[in-house]
Amino acid sequence: MSSKITAPRGTQDLIPPHSAQWQALEQRIHALARRFGYGEVRTPLFEATELFVRGVGETTDIVEKEMYTFRDKGDRSMTLRPEWTAPVVRALLEHQLLAQGPQRLYYIGPIFRYERPQKGRYRQSHQFGVECTGYREPEADVEVISLAWELVRSYGISDAALKINSIGDAQCRPRYREALLEHFRPNVSQLSPEAQQRVERNPLRLLDSKEERDAPFVASAPRFEEFLCEPCREHFTALKADLDMLEIPYAVDPRIVRGLDYYTRTVFEITSNALGAQSAVCGGGRYDDLIASLGGPDVPAVGFALGMERFLMIVEAAGSEKPSARSGVQAIALGAQARATLLPIVAELRRLAEVPAFMDYEERKLLAHLKIADRNGARFALIVGEQELAAGEAVLRDLESRTDRHVPLGSPRVVAAALVETGL
RNA sequence: GUGAUUGUAGCUCAGUUGGUUAGAGCGUCGGUCUGUGGAUCCGAAGGCCGCGGGUUCGAGUCCCGUCAGUCACCCCA
Numbered sequence: 001m002s003s004k005i006t007a008p009r010g011t012q013d014l015i016p017p018h019s020a021q022w023q024a025l026e027q028r029i030h031a032l033a034r035r036f037g038y039g040e041v042r043t044p045l046f047e048a049t050e051l052f053v054r055g056v057g058e059t060t061d062i063v064e065k066e067m068y069t070f071r072d073k074g075d076r077s078m079t080l081r082p083e084w085t086a087p088v089v090r091a092l093l094e095h096q097l098l099a100q101g102p103q104r105l106y107y108i109g110p111i112f113r114y115e116r117p118q119k120g121r122y123r124q125s126h127q128f129g130v131e132c133t134g135y136r137e138p139e140a141d142v143e144v145i146s147l148a149w150e151l152v153r154s155y156g157i158s159d160a161a162l163k164i165n166s167i168g169d170a171q172c173r174p175r176y177r178e179a180l181l182e183h184f185r186p187n188v189s190q191l192s193p194e195a196q197q198r199v200e201r202n203p204l205r206l207l208d209s210k211e212e213r214d215a216p217f218v219a220s221a222p223r224f225e226e227f228l229c230e231p232c233r234e235h236f237t238a239l240k241a242d243l244d245m246l247e248i249p250y251a252v253d254p255r256i257v258r259g260l261d262y263y264t265r266t267v268f269e270i271t272s273n274a275l276g277a278q279s280a281v282c283g284g285g286r287y288d289d290l291i292a293s294l295g296g297p298d299v300p301a302v303g304f305a306l307g308m309e310r311f312l313m314i315v316e317a318a319g320s321e322k323p324s325a326r327s328g329v330q331a332i333a334l335g336a337q338a339r340a341t342l343l344p345i346v347a348e349l350r351r352l353a354e355v356p357a358f359m360d361y362e363e364r365k366l367l368a369h370l371k372i373a374d375r376n377g378a379r380f381a382l383i384v385g386e387q388e389l390a391a392g393e394a395v396l397r398d399l400e401s402r403t404d405r406h407v408p409l410g411s412p413r414v415v416a417a418a419l420v421e422t423g424l
Numbered sequence: 425g426u427g428a429u430u431g432u433a434g435c436u437c438a439g440u441u442g443g444u445u446a447g448a449g450c451g452u453c454g455g456u457c458u459g460u461g462g463a464u465c466c467g468a469a470g471g472c473c474g475c476g477g478g479u480u481c482g483a484g485u486c487c488c489g490u491c492a493g494u495c496a497c498c499c500c501a
Contacts, residue, residue, distance in 0.1 A: 006492070061499045065425075083501090111501080116425080118495055127501060194498075205499095258500095269501095276495080283501060307501030334459070368454090370461035385459065399461070 010123030043087040055086030080112035102134030119276040129305035163253035172229035274317035282306040328356035330373035334385035348416030
């Protein structure tokens with residue numbers, strides 16, 4: 001059976017062939033970010049615990065119960081990165097980058113949260129995200145949203161939906177909060193137990209309730225749009241106009257409130273119903289006060305985070321993945337002398353060709369070797385046995401068309417070059 | 425942290441009201457085919473029945489605990 005030691009709960013090994021999908025996604029992300037003019041930022045896997053407590057919010061679930069926190073040998077409290085925004089802002093401040101004007105950064109890598117795993121939720125997961133600092137204008141929101149949407153579009157995912165909302169700023173949010181409390185407080189006893197807790201703790205989240213008995217109260221609740229202050233309203237209106245202009249389909253969803261403390265004005269999500277209970281694959285928004293609250297200058301910012309595990313689940317559900325074509329060459333040596341002949345040729349091929357060169361070193365029958373070539377997905381088989389050695393030419397078999405061709409044996413470099421020349 | 429559910433071969437799963445040597449398919453390896461592939465047929469290897477305790481003459485099967493997977497709640501990517 002399996003060995004006693006297994007991967008820690010909520011983590012997983014990434015092995016072929018699945019790892020190839022990850023490589024493809026990562027490559028696409030790097031190319032996409034590049035086209036938008038974003039540079040990559042990499043931060044440590046762990047940070048001072050204090051950074052997340054201050055950056056994410058003391059009363060958030062992340063800080064209250066989901067952090068992987070430990071003490072190092074210097075008795076410092078450290079925490080495995082549970083999200084990227086706080087570390088990126090920390091790096092921005094540490095290297096004084098904000099003094100140089102607007103910054104466009106993207107990141108890609110693991111985050112850690114101590115949670116019970118379920119579909120689309122793991123203790124180690126991976127996020128791609130961007131942070132755009134220095135712009136208060138809604139064009140920056142649109143830039144960030146369109147970057148995320150472009151990734152979804154490039155995979156041809158049809159069941160993804162973009163939802164946007166505005167949750168106001170320090171001016172108008174307290175007013176809306178009050179209005180919500182006035183609306184719910186008189187009916188508190190009729191709400192679900194979960195909702196009752198939210199009334200005092202986080203009234204905005206009441207709008208997000210899944211309980212049927214809360215639905216009528218949620219439906220009749222005041223909408224944030226009516227309470228937005230004038231600057232916030234203008235920002236939101238301009239954002240919607242810009243999205244229309246770029247032909248990015250969206251829906252305004254007043255129930256999108258986001259879980260982290262630091263958002264202001266624009267919030268958005270990209271959801272898919274391929275994900276089970278966790279429908280959000282991407283979430284983000286504007287956080288104009290976060291940088292200042294971490295001790296930096298008063299610089300606005302907007303960004304998003306996209307869950308890569310969830311994204312690949314959507315990609316898979318969309319079923320747009322094509323079966324990978326045969327590629328590469330399987331070197332088949334029959335006998336010790338043939339092996340000695342082929343080995344340097346394979347080595348040369350690995351220097352010259354873009355496609356994989358496979359070789360099996362056991363003494364097998366030709367039939368068995370060809371089966372291995374099939375399993376490897378090789379396009380060609382390069383066969384050398386006693387006959388070929390005697391004749392001075394190898395057999396190159398096209399495993400797709402089932403046709404043979406002869407190639408003269410010579411110095412490994414010349415043979416490999418000839419093979420590459422004729423197109424492997 | 426709470427709840428539901430599932431742990432039997434590398435993978436997917438059978439396994440009778442508890443009954444003695446533990447089953448299939450796929451995969452792997454070999455043969456069929458002394459040098460031309462995804463097929464067919466034949467054969468082989470591969471199991472502390474998640475782990476620990478209990479009940480019983482006897483436990484893969486029943487009970488308790490524990491660990492792990494899955495899904496959901498809370499919350500989020």
